[in-house]
Amino acid sequence: xxxxxxxxxxxxxxxxxxxxxxxxxxxxxxxxxxxxxxxxxxxxxxxxxxxxxxxxxxxxxxxxxxxxxxxxxxxxxxxxxxxxxxxxxxxxxxxxxxxxxxxxxxxxxxxxxxxxxxxxxxxxxxxxxxxxxxxxxxxxxxxxxxxxxxxxxxxxxxxxxxxxxxxxxxxxxxxxxxxxxxxxxxxxxxxxxxxxxxxxxxxxxxxxxxx
Numbered sequence: 001x002x003x004x005x006x007x008x009x010x011x012x013x014x015x016x017x018x019x020x021x022x023x024x025x026x027x028x029x030x031x032x033x034x035x036x037x038x039x040x041x042x043x044x045x046x047x048x049x050x051x052x053x054x055x056x057x058x059x060x061x062x063x064x065x066x067x068x069x070x071x072x073x074x075x076x077x078x079x080x081x082x083x084x085x086x087x088x089x090x091x092x093x094x095x096x097x098x099x100x101x102x103x104x105x106x107x108x109x110x111x112x113x114x115x116x117x118x119x120x121x122x123x124x125x126x127x128x129x130x131x132x133x134x135x136x137x138x139x140x141x142x143x144x145x146x147x148x149x150x151x152x153x154x155x156x157x158x159x160x161x162x163x164x165x166x167x168x169x170x171x172x173x174x175x176x177x178x179x180x181x182x183x184x185x186x187x188x189x190x191x192x193x194x195x196x197x198x199x200x201x202x203x204x205x206x207x208x209x210x211x
Contacts (some may be wrong), residue, residue: 001116021064028058029053036073047077050084058090059097066096066188066200068105075100091185093148109174109199118178119164121187128153129183145185157187174199202211 030053037044039081051059059080065068083093096106101122110116121129129149136147165175176199179187184200191198 021061022094024057024061024064026053026057029057032056032060032070032073035076039210040074040077042090043074043077043081047081050081051088051096055088055090056080058091060095062090063097065192066098067095068094068101069108072101072104089144095181095184109176117168118175118176119168120178121183125153126158126180129186130180133182133186147186149186154190157190158194161191161198165195165197176200 033044033048033053033056036047041137049055060070063076075128076097078098080093081098087093106116132149132153133142133147136142175197177191179200188198188200191200
């Protein structure tokens with residue numbers, strides 16, 4: 001038997017984890033910077049000069065959306081500082097941070113397993129999405145997680161993401177999707193909308209797999 005207090009606490013914890021990015025505020029950015037200052041004062045000063053608190057907030061929220069732990073503040077700050085020389089776009093900065101934390105993130109998913117089974121998009125679907133991205137880029141500035149795609153492709157994601165996730169769960173496999181780096185922001189947003197729980201890896205090569 002589980003008492004009511006435990007059930008409520010578990011539910012609240014799950015809700016907070018799901019909405020942690022929304023709950024993360026400017027005060028939390030100040031707390032992160034204070035922790036960084038205690039560990040690496042020069043790094044904290046340089047980061048503050050490169051990215052203002054509002055810009056940092058957007059990056060931290062993007063990381064939390066992707067369930068990236070913020071414990072390793074030095075690595076996160078160093079990566080944000082280096083990447084800020086090339087871009088101030090939160091999605092791109094968060095992507096660089098994920099790459100810097102790749103061992104931590106893989107360990108979170110893999111645990112003691114030496115191999116990971118992943119799901120991948122078909123080449124055809126991947127190419128169609130890349131064409132949509134290129135068309136959007138040709139028309140001006142593009143927000144990587146919200147460029148327009150064909151309605152039928154969107155319907156495929158809405159229908160198949162929950163279905164595939166359930167199939168993987170029944171097989172005892174983690175729901176991990178291997179995608180191209182350029183497509184990860186968009187597909188991750190759809191996954192959060194249609195089917196919570198997916199993890200994403202990206203590759204520079206187009207994998208051979210079924211939709």
